[in-house]
Amino acid sequence: MxxxxxxxxxxxxxxxxxxxxxxxxxxxxxxxxxxxLLTVTSPEDQGGISPRxxxxxxxxxxxxxxxxxxxIILMILLFPLARLILGTSIGTAATIVPxxxxxxxxxxxxxxxxxxxxxxxxxxxxxxxxxxxxxIVFKVMIPEAMPSLVSGVTLTIINLIGYSAMAGxxxxxxxxxxxxxxxxxxxxxxxxxxxxxxxxxxxxVIQMIGNRIAAKMMAKR
Amino acid sequence: xxxxxxxxxRSYGQLHAVNDVSLSIPSNTIFGIIGKSGAGKSTLVxxxxxxxxxxxxxxxxxxxxxxxLSKNELMMRRRHIGMIFQNFNLFSSRNCAQNIAYxxxxxxxxxxxxxxxxxxxxxxxxxEGRENxxxxxxxxxxxxxxxxxxxxxCRPDILFCDEATSALDPQTTSSILDLIKDIQKRMSxxxxxITHQMEVVRDTCKEVAVxxxxxxxxxxxxxxxxxNPQNPVTKDFLSRLLGHDERTSRVYQWSHQKGSYVLRxxxxxxxxxxxxxxxxxxGVDFNLxxxxxxxxxxxxxxxxxxxxxxxxxxxxPSILKDLRAQGVIVEDHHGS
Numbered sequence: 001m002x003x004x005x006x007x008x009x010x011x012x013x014x015x016x017x018x019x020x021x022x023x024x025x026x027x028x029x030x031x032x033x034x035x036x037l038l039t040v041t042s043p044e045d046q047g048g049i050s051p052r053x054x055x056x057x058x059x060x061x062x063x064x065x066x067x068x069x070x071x072i073i074l075m076i077l078l079f080p081l082a083r084l085i086l087g088t089s090i091g092t093a094a095t096i097v098p099x100x101x102x103x104x105x106x107x108x109x110x111x112x113x114x115x116x117x118x119x120x121x122x123x124x125x126x127x128x129x130x131x132x133x134x135x136i137v138f139k140v141m142i143p144e145a146m147p148s149l150v151s152g153v154t155l156t157i158i159n160l161i162g163y164s165a166m167a168g169x170x171x172x173x174x175x176x177x178x179x180x181x182x183x184x185x186x187x188x189x190x191x192x193x194x195x196x197x198x199x200x201x202x203x204x205v206i207q208m209i210g211n212r213i214a215a216k217m218m219a220k221r
Numbered sequence: 222x223x224x225x226x227x228x229x230x231r232s233y234g235q236l237h238a239v240n241d242v243s244l245s246i247p248s249n250t251i252f253g254i255i256g257k258s259g260a261g262k263s264t265l266v267x268x269x270x271x272x273x274x275x276x277x278x279x280x281x282x283x284x285x286x287x288x289x290l291s292k293n294e295l296m297m298r299r300r301h302i303g304m305i306f307q308n309f310n311l312f313s314s315r316n317c318a319q320n321i322a323y324x325x326x327x328x329x330x331x332x333x334x335x336x337x338x339x340x341x342x343x344x345x346x347x348x349e350g351r352e353n354x355x356x357x358x359x360x361x362x363x364x365x366x367x368x369x370x371x372x373x374x375c376r377p378d379i380l381f382c383d384e385a386t387s388a389l390d391p392q393t394t395s396s397i398l399d400l401i402k403d404i405q406k407r408m409s410x411x412x413x414x415i416t417h418q419m420e421v422v423r424d425t426c427k428e429v430a431v432x433x434x435x436x437x438x439x440x441x442x443x444x445x446x447x448x449n450p451q452n453p454v455t456k457d458f459l460s461r462l463l464g465h466d467e468r469t470s471r472v473y474q475w476s477h478q479k480g481s482y483v484l485r486x487x488x489x490x491x492x493x494x495x496x497x498x499x500x501x502x503x504g505v506d507f508n509l510x511x512x513x514x515x516x517x518x519x520x521x522x523x524x525x526x527x528x529x530x531x532x533x534x535x536x537x538p539s540i541l542k543d544l545r546a547q548g549v550i551v552e553d554h555h556g557s
Contacts, residue, residue, distance in 0.1 A: 119310070121306060122310045122311070122312060122313075125304065126323075127299075128302070128304040129299060129300065129304075129323065129371075130296045130297065130298070130299035130300035130302075130324070131296075139327070140312065144312060220355065221355055221356065221357050
């Protein structure tokens, strides 16, 4: 593999990192409030502190529909949105839009399940002390759920690495794009191999960092 | 703070968890509410502590009705109610000092104020210098002490203890109970103890209400109830306390023909040799199956379970009469 190809691999890795970083950020911005909303509006016996059955049902349904959508089709459907926001539907930046939206419902469920793990007794105690609902969420539930939240975010990032590789296939750039264009279409097995290895390493490193942070948090308890 | 409950009712579907409970809990005292699991204790404490609204009935703190407060008023009122739980319910993400600080944080105390109060509270509960301790490193008793400090941080006028010692071993239980008694006196608190353990009531409470199937079946001064229980549920609790429930009594009972009697010797009666006097007088044998002396609210109450063995059955009624004349409370379990 020549120097030119290595430069391509470097560029593609950078593109992947950019896509994953921003789509993680935006999917958290979208998914975190949704996850909190899903938790607080759920029925009381499931840890809801302000049950709103109708609202919970509607948000839950939307999240489920978005989650069960095949990603590649969702991306195509969201091209117009990307064009609206960024003026283009091709390139790394444009891919961030569908990636964020595709990951947001996943993030919402991850956040929801982490928050629901918080001991109901602890929430009851906070309520008995006269906490407001937002104090319960931000001063009790989120800090108590932090280790599982970190694991959830780790999982999201890893999922997004996978998604970003797929997004590459339809013009997003990054390692997935490289693997398909050079590795598959030009029969460059070496490029394919290197791209896949880089993706594997990324996943491994992120999983390790996530585990370390979560473990450190647990050790402080 | 005096607490008055009027005709409280709360049901979940078909289940009447609390069914028409009226109680008056006097100010500045420790009041016990005892019941088996499923008797409605948890629901009752949630109603009294304003965590849940009753289907009907009223709750008063002093003369102010509190069950119908608005959401905001409720929240403000709760900030002056302390509550401790069976499972401590401490925040695992916070250390010792931060746990105690939480109610003050949400109440808008200043950081310096919080710091000095945390220090003060830690020494009150005998955990000086443990500010930075992680919750997971504390023993059960220490956790409950932190929970007590947290409950007291905003100077409440009422403290609810919901099975607060049920997860603790007997030694730790008595140290926690001593602490609660001490705090009650120092802070002139009204303490409501919800429990299924009669020894908790015996060791701490002035008055007690016995709850069964959502209803108060007996209530009054602890000393009176220990010396003269009326309701079968109360008697059952007391018998468990003495360790001669049916399982253990079978071990000691060698005469299956004769009936058994529970004799209770309140206060001054405890010192006299009544049994042996009667034994000589009537020429009968008393078979002691179980017994002991307990101190209830400063008063000694002796309890014995006996068989009366006599060739002549007809003397038994006169023996019982003699016992009653001397102030012994006799429960006839004959044939039951």
